[in-house]
Amino acid sequence: MARARDQGGGRRRYAYLHAMGIPVWVPRGETASASATPAGVEAAPAPQADEPAAAADGVAALDWPALERAVASCEACAELVANRSRTVFGVGDRAADWMIIGEAPGVEEDRQGEPFVGRAGWLLNAMLQAVGLARERVFIANILKCRPPKNRDPRPEEAAACEPFLERQITLVGPRVILAVGRVAAQNLLKTDAGLGRLRGRVHRYGPLGTPLVVTYHPAYLLRSPLDKRKAWEDLCLARRIVQGDGA
Numbered sequence: 001m002a003r004a005r006d007q008g009g010g011r012r013r014y015a016y017l018h019a020m021g022i023p024v025w026v027p028r029g030e031t032a033s034a035s036a037t038p039a040g041v042e043a044a045p046a047p048q049a050d051e052p053a054a055a056a057d058g059v060a061a062l063d064w065p066a067l068e069r070a071v072a073s074c075e076a077c078a079e080l081v082a083n084r085s086r087t088v089f090g091v092g093d094r095a096a097d098w099m100i101i102g103e104a105p106g107v108e109e110d111r112q113g114e115p116f117v118g119r120a121g122w123l124l125n126a127m128l129q130a131v132g133l134a135r136e137r138v139f140i141a142n143i144l145k146c147r148p149p150k151n152r153d154p155r156p157e158e159a160a161a162c163e164p165f166l167e168r169q170i171t172l173v174g175p176r177v178i179l180a181v182g183r184v185a186a187q188n189l190l191k192t193d194a195g196l197g198r199l200r201g202r203v204h205r206y207g208p209l210g211t212p213l214v215v216t217y218h219p220a221y222l223l224r225s226p227l228d229k230r231k232a233w234e235d236l237c238l239a240r241r242i243v244q245g246d247g248a
């Protein structure tokens, strides 16, 4: 059971912990208001015959502005380019300790140009707040920068084409931990077909620097399966221990 320590921002924190499904010990005389929804929360929200070209040569040498331009002008995946409204580069602190990596933009992300917005985005924010992190303090990106039609899974060739962009983002951010959010992100980052249940609960390593990587559920899944919020909380606590220096 978590205890809400900050009495000043207590109500918001209670709400975040409640959203995570974490029981909160409420000191006598305080009111949890755990069912409150923070203000401003939004209401519930075949590749072409030719294979995607490599996203770009020389991506590994790009700085942030050049990388943004390269993503915005990328047309490597013909089917995705034909269906996207815009590319979704990623957002957040470019020197963050935490990097959150999801699957691909959905309809709302494609519309707004930002990953993890709408209901799933709100739950992700709540998950982060539950471990004391504001959304602005992490960097959030996806395996794909373009929305797959009808939110289908990314195809392997699309993930491969987009991989240099994500690799460069990870290198530039230099996070102390990567949180792989959902099965698709975890399998692509770890190059495995193992299920999420087997990948959770331990520390993996990513890339040549061996960046610690923790796998957790996608918030869209947690909205459908709230009983698993408890496990997601455990995953976040594991990631937090890594950042604090005693989890990896």
Ligand code: SF4
Residues within 6 Å of the ligand: 052, 055, 071, 074, 075, 076, 077, 078, 080, 081, 087, 144, 145, 146, 158, 161, 162, 163
């Ligand atoms: Fe380019 Fe990535 Fe979009 Fe494919 S998904 S078109 S590689 S930016």
